[in-house]
Amino acid sequence: MPTKRKRILVSFTPEEKADVEMKADQIYTSISEFLRGLILGHGMPKPEAFEYCHAIRDLLTVNADQARLGNLLKLALDVGGKDLAPMIVSQIEDLITDIRKTQDTLRDGVETLHYKLHPRRAKRGRPR
Secondary structure (H helix, E strand, C coil): CCCCCCCCCCCCCHHHHHHHHHHHHHCCCCHHHHHHHHHCCCCCCCHHHHHHHHHHHHHHHHHHHHHHHHHHHHHHHHHHHHHCCHHHHHHHHHHHHHHHHHHHHHHHHHHHHHHHHCCCCCCCCCCC
16 A cells, blocks of 8 residues: 655755654654644654553563463362362462462552653553
């Protein structure tokens, strides 16, 4: 599908081009997005925005790991629960409960960081 965008040719010295590339990399954007934002006066994202984004990504990764661990523990109970001692089954169930609590804490941390990035967005109620 053809684009309606028009190209503008801009020439840089090798040093200028390297500087533009470095600055675009610092804010994790393409050179085109970087220059477009500057020229149109949109401003550049604040550095802490990237810190929040990385923290959110890391928290979501840990949350996914917790979910996998919980699923493996549930599978252990489903497959071999009859052969396990009641004390072991109880410990596994307690671990699953702890994992759910940890996931809730991780989700709250993600929401907190998200609303620091986007303060005007209304918080959505989440059933617990």
